[in-house]
Amino acid sequence: MSGLRAHLLARIAEAGPMSVADYMAACLMHPEFGYYATRDPFGPGGDFVTAPEVSQMFGELLGLCLAQVWLDQGRPVRFLLAELGPGRGTLMADVLRATRGVPGFQGAAEVHLVEGSAVLRAAQRRTIAGDVIWHDRVESLPEGPLYLLANEFFDALPIRQFQRSGDGWRERVVGLSDDRLTLGLGGPVAPPALAERLADTREGDIVETCGPGEAVAAEIGARIAAQGGAALIVDYGDWRSLGDTFQAVKGHVPVDPMAEPGAADLTAHVDFAALARAAAPALHTRLTPQGIFLERLGIAARAEVLARNLSGRALESHLAAYQRLTGAEEMGTLFKVLGLYPEGAAPPPGLEP
Numbered sequence: 001m002s003g004l005r006a007h008l009l010a011r012i013a014e015a016g017p018m019s020v021a022d023y024m025a026a027c028l029m030h031p032e033f034g035y036y037a038t039r040d041p042f043g044p045g046g047d048f049v050t051a052p053e054v055s056q057m058f059g060e061l062l063g064l065c066l067a068q069v070w071l072d073q074g075r076p077v078r079f080l081l082a083e084l085g086p087g088r089g090t091l092m093a094d095v096l097r098a099t100r101g102v103p104g105f106q107g108a109a110e111v112h113l114v115e116g117s118a119v120l121r122a123a124q125r126r127t128i129a130g131d132v133i134w135h136d137r138v139e140s141l142p143e144g145p146l147y148l149l150a151n152e153f154f155d156a157l158p159i160r161q162f163q164r165s166g167d168g169w170r171e172r173v174v175g176l177s178d179d180r181l182t183l184g185l186g187g188p189v190a191p192p193a194l195a196e197r198l199a200d201t202r203e204g205d206i207v208e209t210c211g212p213g214e215a216v217a218a219e220i221g222a223r224i225a226a227q228g229g230a231a232l233i234v235d236y237g238d239w240r241s242l243g244d245t246f247q248a249v250k251g252h253v254p255v256d257p258m259a260e261p262g263a264a265d266l267t268a269h270v271d272f273a274a275l276a277r278a279a280a281p282a283l284h285t286r287l288t289p290q291g292i293f294l295e296r297l298g299i300a301a302r303a304e305v306l307a308r309n310l311s312g313r314a315l316e317s318h319l320a321a322y323q324r325l326t327g328a329e330e331m332g333t334l335f336k337v338l339g340l341y342p343e344g345a346a347p348p349p350g351l352e353p
């Protein structure tokens with residue numbers, strides 16, 4: 001039996017069933033056995049591939065987008081260039097390479113990374129040249145204009161699930177059945193945050209909440225509103241949560257989230273409306289599909305320039321990467337972009353108010 005399964009079985013035997021959020025937090029971030037705490041899961045040999053790992057174009061365009069916001073906001077002489085959950089560090093490395101040509105940008109930037117995994121911090125240290133400051137939480141970022149990126153970060157934060165039952169809810173919980181981890185339902189509850197969802201759900205519907213995600217959005221929104229900057233949040237999800245989106249992936253295929261605690265990636269779709277609401281008083285943009293966002297930022301022209309020096313297999317894989325990032329059947333519509341920006345400023349390029 002895996003160390004984490006034994007730990008979870010003992011915890012449930014002693015304290016009773018746990019929320020999906022507590023299960024997810026343990027599976028992903030348990031300091032000894034957690035998925036991110038123990039491995040680098042990215043790439044063809046890993047469990048899943050993210051946009052920055054698909055092509056350098058993703059990070060280049062996001063970097064230039066942030067640099068344009070920095071120019072539009074009057075080039076603050078010192079600012080935080082921050083990323084949440086940077087994985088291997090590829091996105092930030094591409095941002096730094098692409099923005100080298102923007103006069104004054106890098107001299108004014110202080111790079112701050114929020115990363116909970118020691119294994120991935122080590123990977124980031126290898127990938128990103130120059131000074132970097134790591135944080136466990138957004139709260140410990142220093143003051144200053146905040147230019148922030150988060151790709152596939154919010155989907156990894158623990159969610160709770162509630163199933164509509166009459167005029168109230170029952171929480172989905174992880175319990176034991178014959179020593180196997182199983183999903184069940186807790187007793188009736190009426191969380192105030194879900195009161196408004198009685199209007200747009202029916203018996204048996206599931207809604208998901210992500211308290212930690214809302215707390216992060218509130219923190220960065222307050223900072224951007226007060227001190228300037230912008231955030232680009234990229235993830236899969238939609239404008240509000242409806243239905244069970246709790247999922248596990250291992251070796252690029254979906255698996256049962258209860259089957260291998262700590263050995264599979266667990267995620268849930270992001271409720272962007274909840275993040276936007278939490279981020280007030282920062283303003284938010286319209287939710288924009290990743291494909292449209294990247295096309296507006298000029299990915300076609302960038303892809304063409306890169307294609308000029310390629311041929312054969314390398315050219316094919318470059319064109320496939322372009323398609324993968326933007327294509328409607330691939331990441332182009334499933335993934336969405338939400339921008340946060342201060343009142344009185346222009347929204348980030350590629351996004352609309």
Ligand code: SAH
Pocket residue numbers: 028029036042050051052053084085086087088091114115116117120136150151152153156157
């Ligand atoms: N942005 C990267 C990695 C996405 S995976 C990419 O696009 O490739 C999620 C990342 O968030 C990992 O780096 C993981 O270690 C980090 N992470 C997940 N939960 C976290 C938490 N609660 N606090 C800090 N980092 C976290």
